[in-house]
Amino acid sequence: MPGTIADRVAQATPPHLAGRIKGFSDRTIAWIFVAPTIFLLLAVNIFPLIWTINLSFTNFRANRPNREVDYIGLRNYERILTDSDIWLTMQATAHFLFWTLFFQVVIGFTLAWLINRKFKGNDLWTTIIVLPMMLSPAVVGNFWTFLYQPQIGLFNYLVAFLTGVDPSSFQMIGDVVLAPWAIVIVDTWMWTPFVMLICLAGLRSIPDYIYEAAEIDRASKWRQFWTITVPMVLPFLMLAVLFRGIENFKMFDLVVQLTGGGPGSVTELTSINLKREAFEKWRTGYASAYAIILFVTVFGLASIYVKALNKVKER
């Protein structure tokens, strides 16, 4: 095979096309290749972001496009950050985010550790466990609504069986105390397999000879777990937390289907609240400012998280 990949590509280029390109410098050709991607990035990501920032300083309402738009400075930001309802929404999101990540990491890692031990039917169990992740959030929301029914719901009967309480004595999605936990349970049920798969990839990437060396050094199973398994799976686990954290910060469909943000507004997460401001109250400028606040929060968190991830990988 002659020369480098570039030589081979040059030889394979049809003569009429090669003739047309010949007049360009390498730098120009590189720009020609990169330009469509840059254009798409600008059109799909950067332009809407700049437009949203611009709208966040106005009183624009999308349902009244002909009305004069006034620049109102930072008033939208001021209103949002002094609104006690939005403060409660942030607390509901924090509750949802913290507990879903906690349960998904603990259960996901445990399942991955169990699945990683070779046993009969290992692949079948993996397939069964990942099934919830493959379902649509709308479907999951719908059937968990049935499972949570106080009269006919299987969840209530299971709790009644385990604790002895009357199944119709509590309502998971109608009670202000239980509803935030109801959405945590469903999200954990649906997305723990995702964390499990990533942890499983991490566990399977640990070479056996490290454990063999530890065995020779008479390290106990407990010590092997804490000094080999956990540190080597940590980058994978952190990646899973990053993905799930960003996704859950934006959680919308599952919760809308399950509780619609209720009862009252105890399960109204920020994305649901934002959608109401933007497309029910039609306060587009206000909703844009709200979206920018959420964007800066997620972007900031993701930045420090990626930095931490890189540090763990370097170790």
Add this chain to the structure above:
Amino acid sequence: MSKFINGLLNLRRGPWEMVASMLIAIGVVMLMQPFQMWAFTYSFVVTLAGTVMFLVVSHFPD
């Protein structure tokens, strides 16, 4: 500690990123905490300052 302060004075990436990360983390905690309304009100300014600082200082030399 003196290494950290020297790093800040010499505009080194590591310590400045640490300061920016702290600001972001404090901002997010202020945004989501259930105790003080004033902390919620000023959370965005703190997070934004941290995020912009992080973007700038990540171009500092190591």
